[in-house]
Amino acid sequence: MDDIRNVLIIGSGPAGFTAALYAARASLEPLVLKGLEAGGQLMLTTDVENYPGFADGILGPELMEQMEKQASRFGAEILPVHVTEVDLSTRPFAVRAGDQQWRARAIVISTGATARWLGVPGEERLRGRGVSACATCDGFFFRDRELIVTGGGDTAMEEATFLTKFASSVTLVHRRDEFRASKVMAERALANPKIRVVWDTVIEEILGTDAVTGVRLRNVKTGEVHEQATDGVFMAIGHDPTTALFRGQLDLDDEGYVRVQEPRTATSVPGVFAAGDVTDTTYRQAVTAAGQGCKAAIDVERFLEAERHNG
Amino acid sequence: MANIGTVNDSEFQQTVLDSDTPVLVDFWAEWCVPCHMVTPIVEEIGTEKGDGLKVVKLNIDENPQATQTYGVMSIPSLILFKGGQEVARVIGAKPKDAILRDLEPHLV
Numbered sequence: 001m002d003d004i005r006n007v008l009i010i011g012s013g014p015a016g017f018t019a020a021l022y023a024a025r026a027s028l029e030p031l032v033l034k035g036l037e038a039g040g041q042l043m044l045t046t047d048v049e050n051y052p053g054f055a056d057g058i059l060g061p062e063l064m065e066q067m068e069k070q071a072s073r074f075g076a077e078i079l080p081v082h083v084t085e086v087d088l089s090t091r092p093f094a095v096r097a098g099d100q101q102w103r104a105r106a107i108v109i110s111t112g113a114t115a116r117w118l119g120v121p122g123e124e125r126l127r128g129r130g131v132s133a134c135a136t137c138d139g140f141f142f143r144d145r146e147l148i149v150t151g152g153g154d155t156a157m158e159e160a161t162f163l164t165k166f167a168s169s170v171t172l173v174h175r176r177d178e179f180r181a182s183k184v185m186a187e188r189a190l191a192n193p194k195i196r197v198v199w200d201t202v203i204e205e206i207l208g209t210d211a212v213t214g215v216r217l218r219n220v221k222t223g224e225v226h227e228q229a230t231d232g233v234f235m236a237i238g239h240d241p242t243t244a245l246f247r248g249q250l251d252l253d254d255e256g257y258v259r260v261q262e263p264r265t266a267t268s269v270p271g272v273f274a275a276g277d278v279t280d281t282t283y284r285q286a287v288t289a290a291g292q293g294c295k296a297a298i299d300v301e302r303f304l305e306a307e308r309h310n311g
Numbered sequence: 312m313a314n315i316g317t318v319n320d321s322e323f324q325q326t327v328l329d330s331d332t333p334v335l336v337d338f339w340a341e342w343c344v345p346c347h348m349v350t351p352i353v354e355e356i357g358t359e360k361g362d363g364l365k366v367v368k369l370n371i372d373e374n375p376q377a378t379q380t381y382g383v384m385s386i387p388s389l390i391l392f393k394g395g396q397e398v399a400r401v402i403g404a405k406p407k408d409a410i411l412r413d414l415e416p417h418l419v
Contacts, residue, residue, distance in 0.1 A: 036348060036405070036406050037345075037348075038348065039344070044344065061344060080348075080351075082406045084406075098407075098408065127385075127402060127403070128384060128385035128388065128402030128403060129382065129384050129385070130384060132385055137343060137344075137345065137385065137386070138385045138386075140340070141383075141385065210382060211382060211384065232384075
């Protein structure tokens with residue numbers, strides 16, 4: 001109830017579950033608070049081809065289910081709880097979810113990142129009515145329709161390619177003249193007969209009353225503006241770290257990522273460690289998140305051991 | 312432990328639109344991961360509100376009519392009906408307090 005845990009892990013993607021696995025095997029009896037988007041970003045993909053150890057690929061949700069089972073097997077306690085507040089100003093730290101509260105000697109922050117939105121007129125209003133940031137979630141509703149995907153990284157390539165399963169056509173709108181996506185993904189998208197690309201272009205506004213009917217596009221090089229009819233717009237423009245909970249309590253960089261003391265996972269607050277996309281603006285892969293989760297657990301173990309020694 | 316009923320296209324009029332109590336309809340599908348997170352929250356809300364609210368879920372794969380009639384283009388979608396009319400809609404997976412914030416003004 002109000003007993004003090006050794007370590008509390010906030011978030012349940014590859015970073016969180018790997019931290020939980022290692023902490024459990026170190027007999028730290030970790031508690032994982034899964035969060036609303038339990039399982040993290042891999043829950044919203046289908047085939048994961050680039051996680052090592054799976055020569056034939058594995059479905060994102062299946063991979064996360066395995067990670068959860070593995071952590072649980074060694075004694076990690078895992079709760080489907082969404083943290084609403086943390087207090088890192090005192091030891092032990094306090095973590096709250098609505099009326100429930102836990103206290104812990106150490107915390108691992110692995111809250112990951114969430115999809116970014118454009119912030120253009122019409123986007124908020126038409127969300128769920130043709131505007132989406134999740135192809136696997138909402139692609140189903142657009143059979144034989146025309147779609148726009150905006151973005152230039154791997155997520156955009158994946159979303160666009162996935163959506164060709166349903167849509168009659170997919171237009172990739174990208175603000176530059178080349179993709180930053182990995183070669184394999186970019187080539188796959190470009191080779192798809194249902195996908196066409198509009199370069200050097202941004203969406204200025206999303207149009208429609210009760211549902212999306214079109215977009216207003218602007219060419220960033222020529223300034224030319226024109227409207228294009230479409231039935232749906234999918235955002236794939238990147239992710240922002242989920243750190244609102246920690247603002248003002250620990251060091252974040254300008255973009256909101258948690259600053260850690262590489263190569264370790266220590267944050268600006270002793271006893272608080274961070275792993276995964278919440279710290280990482282460079283790599284953002286499931287396997288690097290898992291690796292960092294392992295580091296966080298080892299860092300926690302050493303931290304608690306040192307504390308015990310020093311009285 | 313099902314505190315949430317099911318409704319289909321043929322029963323929609325009777326169960327939802329003709330109901331004297333407000334009805335919260337949870338549009339979901341088996342393949343929709345965020346839906347599995349929202350449905351337990353909807354069950355909790357149903358239990359807490361007791362006789363003041365009926366909660367039902369509608370599988371969109373099996374019930375295209377209601378899905379199309381109410382313009383559901385993203386799931387999970389929660390639609391609150393009162394007196395046969397839509398009065399509130401919550402789209403996407405959200406924490407319980409956020410969902411309640413949108414629904415409670417209509418549940419006096």
